[in-house]
Amino acid sequence: SPETTGLLKRPRKCDRKGLLFYCELSTLPKLPGFTFQGLEFPSFDGKDRVLHINERNYKKALKRFDMLCLLYHEPQPAHKGRQKQLQMTELVLELTAQVLEDKDIGFGMVDSQKDAKVAKKLGLEEEGSLYIFKDDRVIEFDGEFSADTLVEFLLDVLEDPVELISNPMELRAFERMEEDIRLIGYFKGEDSYYKAFQEASERFQPYIKFFATFDKTAKHLSLKMNEVNFYEPFMEEPAILPGRQLSEMEIVEFVHQHKRATLRKLRAEDMFETWEDNLDGIHIVAFAEEEDPDGYEFLEILKDVARDNTNNPELSIVWIDPDDFPLLTTYWEKTFKVNLFKPQIGVVNVTDADSVWLDMSNDEDLPTAEELEDWIEDVLSGKVNTEDDDDVKDDYDGVDREDRHQSDDHDDHDDDYDDHDDSD
Numbered sequence: 079s080p081e082t083t084g085l086l087k088r089p090r091k092c093d094r095k096g097l098l099f100y101c102e103l104s105t106l107p108k109l110p111g112f113t114f115q116g117l118e119f120p121s122f123d124g125k126d127r128v129l130h131i132n133e134r135n136y137k138k139a140l141k142r143f144d145m146l147c148l149l150y151h152e153p154q155p156a157h158k159g160r161q162k163q164l165q166m167t168e169l170v171l172e173l174t175a176q177v178l179e180d181k182d183i184g185f186g187m188v189d190s191q192k193d194a195k196v197a198k199k200l201g202l203e204e205e206g207s208l209y210i211f212k213d214d215r216v217i218e219f220d221g222e223f224s225a226d227t228l229v230e231f232l233l234d235v236l237e238d239p240v241e242l243i244s245n246p247m248e249l250r251a252f253e254r255m256e257e258d259i260r261l262i263g264y265f266k267g268e269d270s271y272y273k274a275f276q277e278a279s280e281r282f283q284p285y286i287k288f289f290a291t292f293d294k295t296a297k298h299l300s301l302k303m304n305e306v307n308f309y310e311p312f313m314e315e316p317a318i319l320p321g322r323q324l325s326e327m328e329i330v331e332f333v334h335q336h337k338r339a340t341l342r343k344l345r346a347e348d349m350f351e352t353w354e355d356n357l358d359g360i361h362i363v364a365f366a367e368e369e370d371p372d373g374y375e376f377l378e379i380l381k382d383v384a385r386d387n388t389n390n391p392e393l394s395i396v397w398i399d400p401d402d403f404p405l406l407t408t409y410w411e412k413t414f415k416v417n418l419f420k421p422q423i424g425v426v427n428v429t430d431a432d433s434v435w436l437d438m439s440n441d442e443d444l445p446t447a448e449e450l451e452d453w454i455e456d457v458l459s460g461k462v463n464t465e466d467d468d469d470v471k472d473d474y475d476g477v478d479r480e481d482r483h484q485s486d487d488h489d490d491h492d493d494d495y496d497d498h499d500d501s502d
């Protein structure tokens with residue numbers, strides 16, 4: 079089961095304009111009683127809100143709240159460190175419960191050993207997962223277990239699963255959401271074939287976004303009546319389910335068929351699920367910071383490659399923006415022996431984290447789309463793989479790689495920086 083990572087991490091996007099001040103404040107030590115009016119980060123107030131769920135209270139808890147979130151966890155460990163870890167996990171849940179106190183959401187812990195019977199009744203299976211019971215659905219949260227990710231996720235689950243679009247502004251917002259999987263349907267109104275679309279949406283909320291329109295906004299998207307379009311992340315052209323009476327199952331099937339994107343961004347809210355959905359034991363991983371000029375360029379090339387190969391079911395590239403995962407960056411640099419100040423693309427074996435990376439160290443320029451496509455072809459055919467170098471690597475590991483890493487850090491990054499200064 080997934081390791082929980084990152085407790086109460088600092089706000090993402092703190093380098094965006096306007097949020098700089100906010101970011102600086104959050105890095106100040108949080109002394110007791112230390113507050114800024116108008117910007118007050120919550121700290122745990124000591125009140126227990128998380129229930130310990132057992133056979134006697136689980137039915138009542140299910141009835142009492144609009145939504146019930148249950149953390150299915152390992153039994154109380156003997157090891158001190160792991161005990162602390164479990165306490166911290168509970169604290170994340172307490173803080174989440176505190177922040178969302180005004181919403182009708184219940185929180186509870188279920189011990190996989192002591193409460194095994196309840197767990198079985200509720201269908202809890204994966205230790206370390208959070209299960210959300212809403213109406214008669216269960217949603218599994220398989221993301222980063224931090225209070226800010228969790229709060230954002232739960233607020234999304236509280237909303238209607240379908241968002242209606244009825245004006246040009248909303249349409250523009252829809253068109254700009256290129257990182258997300260989105261569906262949009264055009265229907266007569268609430269009482270129409272829309273109902274099946276709405277029911278289908280509930281099965282994917284909040285991971286896949288559903289939109290609908292009942293008016294002429296549909297013309298701008300060339301939607302016909304009762305037609306449903308599926309937008310893969312970063313693609314300009316949708317996949318189309320033609321306009322006729324569609325059943326819930328047809329829509330669900332269609333989503334399952336298309337939902338593994340050719341290029342998908344790793345997101346805190348479903349990072350473990352994405353990682354589990356690998357390509358026969360490997361992932362093609364691209365690291366690129368969107369806000370860095372080189373990273374941005376590389377990403378544009380990657381999008382071109384993805385658009386050209388969107389019909390290849392074998393291909394899925396996981397894009398990671400290191401800015402989104404500050405707590406993991408040094409771990410990745412160590413594990414994969416790459417410099418994440420620069421864009422990188424490689425193959426990672428998800429069993430042992432062994433990896434190989436496309437050599438971009440000596441080139442002034444980033445690879446072209448063609449070069450990238452050739453390399454990807456070599457990966458998919460098995461010519462480039464993580465296994466071939468294994469015997470050699472055991473002998474050479476250590477010093478050699480450390481050196482290379484360090485020189486990357488200093489020389490290349492500085493050079494890149496100068497280049498961009500000149501062009502301004």
Ligand SMILES: *[C@@H]1O[C@H](CO)[C@@H](O)[C@H](O)[C@H]1NC(C)=O
Nearest residue numbers: 358359360427429430464465
């Ligand atoms: C991944 O690593 C494991 C363990 O070293 C190995 O058995 C497996 O063959 C590797 N998979 C691929 C696809 O290279």
